[in-house]
Amino acid sequence: MSKTEIKITGFGGQGVILCGYLIGKAASIYDNKHATLTQSFGPEARGSACSAQVVVSDSRVLYPYVTHPSIMLAMSHDGYATHKNSMADEAVILYDQDLVKPEEHKAGVKVYGIPATRFAEELGRKIVSNIVMLGFFSAVTELLDREAVQKAVETSVPKGTEELNLKAFDKGYQYGLELKSEKAEAVTKA
Amino acid sequence: MTKIKTVKADPRDVLTGEHYLDGNHASAEGGIAAGCKFFGGYPITPSTEIAERISQRFPKVGGIFIQMEDEMASMNAILGASWGGVKSMTCTSGPGFSLMMENFGLGIMLETPCVLVNVQRGGPSTGLPTLPGQADMMQARWGSHGDYEVIALCPDSPQESFELTIHAFNLSERYRIPVFVMTDECVGHMTEKVVIPGAEEIDLVPRRYTDKSPEEYWPYIPEKDLVPLMPPVGKGYKFHITGLTHDYRGYPVINAEVQEKCVRRLMDKIIKNAKDIIWIEEKDIEGAEVVLLSYGITSRVVQPAIEKAKKEGIKVGQIRLVTVWPFPEERVRELASKIGAYVMVEMNYGQVYYEVERCAAGKCKTVLVPHAGGTVHNPEDVYVAIKEAVK
Amino acid sequence: MSTVEIVEVRGKVEKEHPMEKLLRMDRIPHIWCPTCGIGTAVKAFATALEQLEIDYNNVAVVSGIGCTGRVAGYMKLDSFHTTHGRAVPFAVGLAIAKPKMKVVVFSGDGDLISIGGNHFIHTARRNVDITVICVNNFIYAMTGGQVAPTTPILANSSTTPYGTFEYPFNLPLLAASSGAVYVARWTALHVRRLTNAFAEALQKRGFSFVEVIAPCSTLYARRNKLGDGLNLMKFYHDNSIIKHGADPREVDIGFQEKIVVGKFVDIEKPTYLDCLNDGYKRVFGDAYKVYGEEDE
Structure with missing residues (x-):
């Protein structure tokens, strides 16, 4: 039985x-x-700090x-700072480079950054940065089938925004793949 | 036993398919699938999503959602609508539940089918609006004044929130009683897969109307199962019903003799049908040293503790109370002489526990794992209690 | 004592009571005191129903608790005796479930305006299609004559034994300002006009309200030196001023002062369900099935 606990943190309104x-x-x-x-x-879901937890099993x-x-998917520095110490030993921390300044972590914890907000702005809508993060998460963690996540996006976002959201997903996904292979190379070289 | 006919759900009301829903949305879908067409409610955290979903869905399925001015009004409006022949429900939490108690009692007295979902939060008073509790269980049992019996169901997941809301409607029509769905903030705000079957797989108990003519009919002459049949409104029955103690005609009679008859039957229609109403899930009871009782979200949370205890060779049996009320007295009494201990885990400082203690009647040890609410139990605390129980 | 006598007398009467079709004769004698205005109001209501020639099967009466709260129990109609203050929200549920039914709330001032005050104003606000009849006896009668939100300032009650020093509600103003489409007030002396008012209210679509002034003859009138039943009638006769269309702001009732009666409001306005149906039709177009169009 494998069980994965995921924490997503950010501000209210970021998705x-x-x-x-x-x-x-x-x-x-x-x-x-x-x-x-x-x-x-509660109040925290209405503007300031906000978090979602998913257990996948x-x-x-x-x-x-x-x-x-x-x-952890960190979309705000506060959220990151609040939760970083409760992470598991070999955790993967994914963060938005435009919003989070990661600190030193103990060995074993893997940290991956992505300019999610900037990518979303380039796509024309800052609001899709959460979907960029989702794509990034899919590529880096490989926890879920890529198509399954895409399908979830397609069937859940407001009608007429499917294409934009799938683009955002792809942007994050591709960036994740590249970053992973770079890191892998770096490890091999070392 | 009176045979109850059922009908299939209306396909237009059933959102067949696989959904990712929270418990509150699932309860709303359960109500809609059960054919509920009237919802009167007042916003209160953490139950509001039920009202919101109903308000969004009802115009499309021919139902009327009305946000009433308060919880007293909500409870009465669903009673009025039910007497108007429409299946009705409301939802609430904490303070709102307290406010509904007065007219929940009217529902009991008039014998009115309807469903009340209480998404329990931490109390007393305003308490913890956004966090879970299970401390309204005794209020559900005794919250309105006077003697009466109730039916309360406790879902442990969004899937069960859907299913038990339908079941609650069926029990309410079957026994002519307002039925509680006692969920909690954790289940209400927890999102999981919910499989909604096809309408042809959903059996519904329709309103039990009299087949007597208006001339022969009186509202409170019970059938063999002690449940009287309802009159259709507006069809010339010109019936009278009252919250006062009443005779078979529905007329108020203020004396001890009629009181005894009136109250006795209200209680007996549940007590004598309890075997058909009680729904418990048992696991590993055979040869168990300790039996752990729980309901709602708590019955999930205790599982890691049970696994851990079992690994150490402790024989742990389980009873999950899907219906907390009526309480499975007979079963708990019977098992007490065969086991070493009961461990009751609930998110309160001892409510259903005292029922367990009462039924165990000293024949086995009883241990309570209390919790004031705000989050679910730490499985480790439950494990420690199991160890304590077998000492 | 007197109750028993009445039973015996009535037992010998063979002639059919003129209101037999609308009263539960098996529940007579009623509990109201001799000279109480509630009986007059019930008679006027029954007469109005007769005059309108509407299908009695299609009329329901809902009452709360109190002396007037017992009306539901004596009307031979689908009738509901609910809890204190809650007749209106019960009626709201019933009226929405049965949109073609005439749902009438018949209750007292303490029930409707004090404990049920919030329900009253919100139901008027929504313009739910019900008729509310309030017999205003100026006090809580069934519990023994305590002060009510309608007790005139300075009047004596069992819980204001030195006089009432708080302001009472002006019921027509409350109803009108909350959104009622029909508001009238008559005393228990104005039987014919009261009957007409009931008939008009019953024919209105929306929230209609009739106040019946009938100070409790046993507890209010005696305590406040208005005398017995006959003296009360004389009091109404001498002190009522008929003023149709009077501004509801000017119909306050002072202690032993003039009582302005008449029809104050009679307007047309879409009902709660009309508004809902129109709104949803605008949003969903033809896909929306109008609620309440077909009844069974």
Whole structure:
């Protein structure tokens, strides 16, 4: 039984919850896995700090909350700073370079940055930075089938924005692939 | 036993397919699939998503959503609508649940089918609007004044929120009683896969109307199962019903004799049908040293603790209460003499636990794993309690 | 004592009661005191129904708690005796479930305006298609004559034994300003006009309101030196001023002062369901199935 805990952090309005929803939906509807999404509610979901938690598993998720996430998608520095110390030993931290300044992490933790907001702005809508992050997450972690995530995006975003969102997804995905192969090369060279 | 006919759900009401929904949205879909066509409610965290989804879906399925001025109004409006022949529901939490109690009692007294979803949050008072609790269980049982019996269902997931909301409607029509779906903030705001079957797979209990003529009909002459049949409104029955103690005619009679008859049957129609209503899931009971009881989200959270205890050779059985009310008294009593201990895990400081203790009647140890709410139990605490119980 | 006597007397009467079709004769004698205005209001209501020649099957009465709250129990109609203050929201649910039905709330001032005040104003605001009849007896009668939100300032009640020193509600103003399409006030003396008002209110689509002034003869009138039933009638006769179309802001009731009666509001306005149906039709077009068009 394999279980992966994912934390997505950012500000209200960045699409943090949607990002978590898409991961959960991709896993449970299109990738034959089980996924439970929980989120922080209340004033924090209405503007300031905001987070979503997804547990993805091969079998039914019993304990619904995330305790030691092995994956973090950080879309704000505050969110990153708040949660970085609760990460699992060999965690993967994915962050938006335009918004997060990562600090030193203990060995074993892998940190990957992407200029998600800038990419989204280049695509014409800053609002799709969460989908850029989602593509980046898909490529780097390989936790979910790429098509499953794309399908989740396609079936969930507002009508008429499918193309833009899929482009954003691809942008993040391609960047993730490149970054991974660069890192792999770097490791081989070393 | 009175045989109850069922009908299939209307395909227009059923969102057949696989969805990724939170428990609140799933409850709303359950209500719609059950044929609910009237929702009166008042916004309150963490239940509001049910009202929001219903308000969005109802115009497309011929239902009326009305945001009432408060919870007293909400509860009464769903009673009025139900008497008007329309399946009705409301949702609430914490303070709103308290406000609904008065007229929940009217629903009990008039014997009105309807469904009330309580997405439990931490209390008392305003408490924890955005975080879970299970501390309204005794309020569900005894919250309105007077003696009566209730039916309360506890879903452990969005999937069950969908299914048990339909089941709640069926029980309410079957026994002519307002039925509680006692979920909580965790389940309500947790998003998971929800499979909504085809309408042909959903059986619904239709309104149990009388087949007597207006001349022969009185509202409170019960069938063999102690449930009286309802009159259709506007068809010349010219019936009268009242929240006062009443006789078979529905007329108020203020004396001890009629009170005894009236209250006795309200209770007996649930007590004597309890075997058909009670729904518990048992696991590994045979040869168990300790039996862990839980309901709702808590029954999921305890699983890692049970696995851990089992690995150490402790024989742990489980009872999940899908219906908390009526309480499975007989079963809990019977098992008490065969096991060493009951461990009750609930997100409160001991509510259903006291029912367990009462039924165990000293024949086995009873251990409570309490929690004030705000988050679910730490499985480690449950594990420690299991160890303690077998000591 | 008197109740028993009435039973015996009535038992011997063989002639059919003129209101038999609309009253639950198996529940007579009723609980109201001799000279109470509620009986007059019920008679006027029944007469209005008769005059309108509407299908009695299609009329429902909902009451709350209190003396007037017992009306539902005596009307031979689909009738609902609910909880204190909650007749209006119960009626809202019923009226929406049965849009073609005439749903009438018949209750008292304490029930409708104090504990049920919030329901009253919001239902008027929405213009839900119900008729609300309020018998205003100026106090809580069933519980023994306590002060109500309608007790005139200075009047004596069992919980204001030195006089009432707070302002009362002006019910026509409350109803009108909350959105009622029909507002009238008559005393228990004005039987014919009251009957007409009920008939008009019943024919209105939307939230119609009729206030019936009938100070409790047992508890209010005696305590406040208005005398017995006959003296009360004389009081209404001498002190009522008929002023149709009066500004509801000017119809406050002072202690032992003139009572302005008449029809104050009679307007047309789409009902709650009209508005809902129109709104959804605009949004969904032909795909929207108008609610309440077909009834069964």
